[in-house]
Amino acid sequence: MHDFEAVIGLEIHVELSTASKIFCSCPTTFGAEVNTQCCPVCLGLPGTLPALNRKALEYTVKAGLALNCQIARHTWFDRKNYFYPDLPKAYQVSQQDAPLCVNGYLEIPVGDSGTKKVGINRVHLEEEVGKSLHAGETIIDAVYSLLDYNRAGIPLIEIVTQPDIRSAEEAQTFLESLRNILRYIEISDCKMQEGSLRCDANISLRPKGSTAFGTKTEIKNLNSFRAVRRALEYEIKRQAGLLRDGLPVEPETRHWDEQKGVTVAMRSKEQTSFYRLFADPDLVPIDLSAEWIQQMERELPELPGARRERFIDEYGLPEYDARVLTAAKEMADFFEEVVKGYNDPKTVSNWIMTEILRYVKEQGEEAEGIPLPPASLVELLQLIEGGIINRNQAKEIVLPEMVASGKAPRQIVKEKGLEQISDTSQLEGVVASVLEANPDVVQDYLGGKEKVMGFLVGQVLKETKGKANPRLVNEMIREKLKQ
Ligand code: ADP
Numbered sequence: 506m507h508d509f510e511a512v513i514g515l516e517i518h519v520e521l522s523t524a525s526k527i528f529c530s531c532p533t534t535f536g537a538e539v540n541t542q543c544c545p546v547c548l549g550l551p552g553t554l555p556a557l558n559r560k561a562l563e564y565t566v567k568a569g570l571a572l573n574c575q576i577a578r579h580t581w582f583d584r585k586n587y588f589y590p591d592l593p594k595a596y597q598v599s600q601q602d603a604p605l606c607v608n609g610y611l612e613i614p615v616g617d618s619g620t621k622k623v624g625i626n627r628v629h630l631e632e633e634v635g636k637s638l639h640a641g642e643t644i645i646d647a648v649y650s651l652l653d654y655n656r657a658g659i660p661l662i663e664i665v666t667q668p669d670i671r672s673a674e675e676a677q678t679f680l681e682s683l684r685n686i687l688r689y690i691e692i693s694d695c696k697m698q699e700g701s702l703r704c705d706a707n708i709s710l711r712p713k714g715s716t717a718f719g720t721k722t723e724i725k726n727l728n729s730f731r732a733v734r735r736a737l738e739y740e741i742k743r744q745a746g747l748l749r750d751g752l753p754v755e756p757e758t759r760h761w762d763e764q765k766g767v768t769v770a771m772r773s774k775e776q777t778s779f780y781r782l783f784a785d786p787d788l789v790p791i792d793l794s795a796e797w798i799q800q801m802e803r804e805l806p807e808l809p810g811a812r813r814e815r816f817i818d819e820y821g822l823p824e825y826d827a828r829v830l831t832a833a834k835e836m837a838d839f840f841e842e843v844v845k846g847y848n849d850p851k852t853v854s855n856w857i858m859t860e861i862l863r864y865v866k867e868q869g870e871e872a873e874g875i876p877l878p879p880a881s882l883v884e885l886l887q888l889i890e891g892g893i894i895n896r897n898q899a900k901e902i903v904l905p906e907m908v909a910s911g912k913a914p915r916q917i918v919k920e921k922g923l924e925q926i927s928d929t930s931q932l933e934g935v936v937a938s939v940l941e942a943n944p945d946v947v948q949d950y951l952g953g954k955e956k957v958m959g960f961l962v963g964q965v966l967k968e969t970k971g972k973a974n975p976r977l978v979n980e981m982i983r984e985k986l987k988q
């Protein structure tokens with residue numbers, strides 16, 4: 506890939522987590538019995554009238570503000586006309602000509618400490634279509650399809666990036682950052698496996714150093730971050746092969762086949778003019794006041810970038826820690842709760858970044874958050890500080906059990922009999938017998954070989970099955986040999 510550069514732009518659809526649909530009062534709960542959350546409006550029956558859900562408008566504007574967009578003061582909805590079984594009205598209400606939000610950007614991390622701005626072309630509001638369930642391995646070999654209209658009419662935003670992304674890895678990082686910010690502002694749960702965040706990827710190649718764009722293909726059916734990355738990597742190789750052989754890249758829509766790990770031509774690219782767009786006469790145009798937009802801005806919570814800076818200032822954390830901790834809202838919230846109970850931010854950060862994150866990662870890329878309450882980590886850190894257990898016992902025995910059983914650390918320590926022995930009277934006898942059994946080592950120590958102390962302490966730990974408090978044993982031996 507040394508002679509070509511990839512140019513990538515993403516189109517992302519995100520279902521908003523409003524309680525009801527965009528133009529009717531049907532519920533939006535995921536996983537309900539098929540075709541039970543529908544009414545004449547979202548089924549597109551004749552004679553019905555839509556009424557815009559105010560929350561859907563608020564959420565879209567908040568997404569736009571969080572992505573540094575300009576918000577349109579005057580906007581409206583279009584009908585995008587086409588026939589497909591998942592679209593009962595035969596038109597989708599969308600915003601082709603007057604998107605609510607335009608010209609923004611999202612800053613994403615690149616390399617070890619750099620960042621890069623990816624332009625956001627638009628964020629617009631539209632309605633979700635029904636869900637087709639294909640009877641077959643893939644859409645291509647399906648013999649028939651079933652339809653669930655529960656999803657039809659759920660509010661959906663489309664986010665379109667500028668072609669600013671330059672690699673498959675960067676595309677994945679962009680999606681992770683986008684999901685994080687949308688979760689921060691609580692407008693969607695962004696679950697790719699449930700389809701509430703979906704991504705189509707546009708990609709072309711051009712000779713390195715060139716500024717003109719090459720012909721792009723659009724890849725559909727990307728259901729996970731991994732699929733986005735793999736499909737783009739595949740498509741980069743495929744297009745490079747064509748270009749090297751002097752063959753053209755066809756401007757087409759391609760389907761990602763997850764099993765085979767290839768993209769397959771699906772159809773040639775449709776043109777906007779096919780859709781016969783016109784303003785929806787059933788919906789009134791929208792005029793937003795500057796005050797209302799400011800109100801939305803005030804309601805935004807602290808965003809990941811600002812929170813990262815605050816973590817550095819307020820807790821004295823290194824940039825790296827602050828970045829990792831704020832990369833998911835649940836993790837940043839967890840950190841701040843733990844620090845309230847155990848005021849040593851760097852220690853807490855180390856525990857989260859190494860131990861806790863390991864458990865989060867085991868849940869896969871759709872991790873649902875931290876597998877234990879903040880109070881439990883506070884208690885665990887206090888047990889270590891108080892000398893009740895040591896760090897290794899905490900990491901290797903207590904924490905895994907906390908995650909597996911949900912029990913409190915104190916209870917686990919008790920049940921497993923892990924308390925360190927910090928009572929000199931209980932250790933006196935063991936220390937004496939270890940010294941007696943190792944006269945040569947004692948002589949070495951008295952002769953100035955300080956480092957044999959480690960061996961003696963180790964013997965006491967062995968005798969007590971690791972439960973003796975090593976610091977205390979060290980002191981006791983020192984005292985004894987002074988006499
Ligand atoms: P279309 O008219 O084919 O829908 P758009 O201009 O609306 O194309 O762009 C759709 C998406 O494709 C955007 O995310 C945009 O950044 C991206 N895109 C546009 N041109 C290219 C290109 N030459 N290579 C890769 N991506 C591109």
Ligand code: ZN
Pocket residue numbers: 526529530531542543544545546547548658
């Ligand atoms: Zn309905």
Ligand code: MG
Pocket residue numbers: none
């Ligand atoms: Mg387009």
